[in-house]
Every structure is written in structure tokens, then in C-alpha cells.
Amino acid sequence: MTTRTLELAETVFRLYQDLLRRRTGFVLADLQRTRLESRLGAEARSAGSFYQLYGRLRNEPSTSPLFGRLLDAAVNGETYFFRDPASLRAFAEEIAPERLLAGGQDGVLDVWSAGCATGEEAYGLSIVLHERGILPGRRVRILGTDLSPAHVRRARTAVYGPQALRATTPERRRAHFEAAEGGLFRLKAPLAAPVLFEARSLLDEPVPGPAFDVILCRNVLIYLAEDARSRVVEILASRLKPGGYILLGASDALAAAASPLTLVRLSNDVAYRR
Numbered sequence: 001m002t003t004r005t006l007e008l009a010e011t012v013f014r015l016y017q018d019l020l021r022r023r024t025g026f027v028l029a030d031l032q033r034t035r036l037e038s039r040l041g042a043e044a045r046s047a048g049s050f051y052q053l054y055g056r057l058r059n060e061p062s063t064s065p066l067f068g069r070l071l072d073a074a075v076n077g078e079t080y081f082f083r084d085p086a087s088l089r090a091f092a093e094e095i096a097p098e099r100l101l102a103g104g105q106d107g108v109l110d111v112w113s114a115g116c117a118t119g120e121e122a123y124g125l126s127i128v129l130h131e132r133g134i135l136p137g138r139r140v141r142i143l144g145t146d147l148s149p150a151h152v153r154r155a156r157t158a159v160y161g162p163q164a165l166r167a168t169t170p171e172r173r174r175a176h177f178e179a180a181e182g183g184l185f186r187l188k189a190p191l192a193a194p195v196l197f198e199a200r201s202l203l204d205e206p207v208p209g210p211a212f213d214v215i216l217c218r219n220v221l222i223y224l225a226e227d228a229r230s231r232v233v234e235i236l237a238s239r240l241k242p243g244g245y246i247l248l249g250a251s252d253a254l255a256a257a258a259s260p261l262t263l264v265r266l267s268n269d270v271a272y273r274r
């Protein structure tokens with residue numbers, strides 16, 4: 001028996017684009033129509049059509065499993081360990097020591113990887129803190145959040161393939177990972193321990209909410225509509241501890257231009273402060 005392929009007509013695709021944009025700020029590019037068509041095909045078949053599926057999704061809360069499947073199908077989670085070595089160096093060599101000093105001996109270093117995809121960025125922070133001897137020993141909490149529930153589920157497993165480790169040296173791979181089934185690599189438990197993940201949109205962040213010493217939001221703002229981008233930058237700025245830092249990706253930097261953030265030059269990178 002052949003499975004019937006349902007078509008996602010352009011006019012219906014526009015409804016999905018609007019829904020995503022309204023709920024999450026995420027702009028789904030026109031080029032992603034066929035990807036959405038194939039990734040949501042099963043859900044559309046069970047609803048009857050893409051239009052009927054849209055009707056259901058529109059009435060679902062953003063936290064529902066069905067809406068989560070739309071988010072999983074729509075977002076681009078491209079990431080890998082040590083994607084941006086300069087910003088990791090700035091974090092480990094300049095920002096973390098300064099913030100720990102500011103917090104005193106018993107202070108907690110709170111770090112947030114906002115739009116963490118499958119967790120490589122958040123775990124990378126733990127790795128460099130271990131390499132610098134800050135972990136274990138000091139109190140560090142690293143939070144990773146992402147729109148896609150599937151990305152967050154994968155992040156929690158801490159198991160990665162060669163693609164995710166393509167910029168990781170063999171020495172680092174041997175030191176920080178152990179072999180897992182199927183030729184994969186599992187981050188060692190002490191490195192994974194300080195990192196927690198939660199699935200939610202940056203636009204649904206509680207304000208006020210817990211405050212952070214360092215927030216990384218890299219390669220995320222570029223996917224958002226302009227109004228959502230400014231709103232997210234405002235939310236991030238409001239969640240900094242006094243003197244805390246925000247690290248944006250080079251392509252996200254424009255979003256900070258019309259914001260309450262000030263650019264600061266570090267030896268290894270640039271960062272933003274309130």
C-alpha cells in the first residue's frame with residue numbers, strides 16, 4: 001500500500017507562517033514549505049489535510065505535544081561543539097572569573113544558553129569551565145532553553161555523533177566523552193551535571209525571572225521577526241544580574257543596536273552589558 005502524500009498549498013503554508021510568527025516570533029522561510037510538508041505529513045493525514053491540521057494547531061496551547069511537533073518541524077537547530085572558540089575563551093578566561101569574583105566565595109555563577117538547540121553550546125560552557133579548573137569546585141548552574149521540544153529531549157541525553165564533534169579536537173573528545181552505542185559519544189556525567197534544559201519560547205520567558213551572570217543567545221535572533229527580536233533582547237537584558245554579560249552571535253548583533261545594551265570589548269570577543 002502506498003502512503004498518500006498530502007500537499008501543503010502555498011496559501012495554507014502562509015497560515016502556518018503567521019501562526020508561528022504570532023506565537024514564537026519565528027519566521028519560517030518560504031523555502032521551508034516542502035520540509036514542513038514532509039515533516040508534518042503524518043499529522044496532516046490524521047487531521048485530514050494541512051488546512052484541518054492548521055485549524056487544530058491554532059486552538060492548541062504552544063506547550064501541547066501537537067504544537068511541539070510543529071515547532072520541531074519548523075526550526076533550524078544547526079549547532080556543534082566549539083562553534084565559536086573566541087566567545088568560549090572570553091567566557092572561560094575573562095567573564096566567568098570576573099563574575100565569580102563579584103559573587104564572592106559562596107556565589108553561584110548562573111549561565112543561560114538561550115536558543116540552545118541540541119545542547120552543544122551549553123555543554124561546551126561546562127567543558128571549558130572544567131578545563132579552566134573552575135569546575136568542579138565552584139557553584140555553577142547552566143540552563144539551556146529552546147523552542148523545539150525534540151531538541152531539548154536530545155540535549156538531555158548528552159549523546160552526540162561525529163557531526164556535532166566536527167570542531168572538537170581528538171584530545172578534547174577523549175578527555176570529555178565516552179563511547180556510546182552506535183559509534184556515538186556521551187559527554188561524561190560530571191560535565192553534564194551542571195546543565196539543565198527546558199523547552200520554551202524566549203517570548204514566553206517569565207519577566208521578571210531568575211537572573212543570570214552570562215547569557216549566550218547566538219544564531220537565534222536572525223530567525224525572528226523584527227518586533228520579536230527587540231522584545232527578546234529586552235527580555236534578555238532584564239534577566240541579567242547587575243554587571244552581567246550577554247554574548248550574541250555576529251549575525252545577531254544588529255538586534256542589539258536599538259536596545260538598552262552597551263557593547264564592551266573583551267580581549268577575546270565582544271559582549272553586551274546593560
Ligand SMILES: C[S@@+](CC[C@H](N)C(=O)[O-])C[C@H]1O[C@@H](n2cnc3c(N)ncnc32)[C@H](O)[C@@H]1O
Nearest residue numbers: 075077078079115117146147201202218219220
Ligand atoms: C541555529 S540554532 C543555534 C544554536 C546555538 N545557539 C548555536 O549558536 O550554535 C537556533 C535555535 O534557536 C531556537 N529558537 C528559535 N526561535 C526561538 C524562540 N523564539 N525561543 C527559543 N528558541 C528559539 C531554534 O529552535 C534553534 O534550535
